[in-house]
Amino acid sequence: MPGLMIDREVLIEAPAEVVWRTITEPDQMSQWFATRVDLVVEPGAHGYMEFGDQGGPVVVEVVDPPARFSFRWNHPRGEEPVAGNSMLVEFTLTPVGAERTRLRVVESGHELLAWPDAEKERYADEHRDGWVEYLDRLADVLAERRSR
């Protein structure tokens, strides 16, 4: 069953190798993500991330430099993160020419990884930026109806 899915992207004026280091090296990660990152970037590696006075376990899923990096987080402490009790964060890096990179992040709460690639792409395409716009549109329609 599809759950929450956030899909955002940004165009970066740097080659994929540089972007890759920014998103995977723990001392870099602590600058854009957690306040402290204790993580070995290897598939299956268990780590820990701290966000101010809160923290939690992280498990690395896919490491395919410099194209794909994913991890699971937000699962209950002491439990193995699996689809259903955690959020999956997937980064995809696509070179644009020699000097630029399109970085896409998808955060999802369901079993995207277990799906066949074609299914996954179709679902992702249908939902690209769709969530936020969809809810915004519903809220607008509703507000209009209530003001009548």
Place this chain on the structure above:
Amino acid sequence: MTAQTDDELWSAIGDPSRRQVLDLLVNNGEVSASWLAGRVPFTRQAVSKHLVVLERAGLISRRKQGREVLYLVEADRLDQATRAMAELAAQWDRRLGMIKRLAETAHAQNKSKRRPS
């Protein structure tokens, strides 16, 4: 509101068929299950199932009127979901923005190291 505690809410909205039902409710106010069933490409039974899921997620509520049961959208819950969703998206936009700055700065430094003036 965190994504995890509201898994039911996201699952409810994530299904395309349920979105169709939710759309109809948002656009038409209080309506019955049979009225909805006449406007979607799936069975009355499927409509009932979707209504149960939407109600459990707090997105709609029901009211009896005579022999009919009418459904309507819970505006506050929908507003709450919209805000939570926008906040999560904004959080990732901020992170992507920081990654962009870090990577572009690192790239500029690499370039100037390779080509000392």
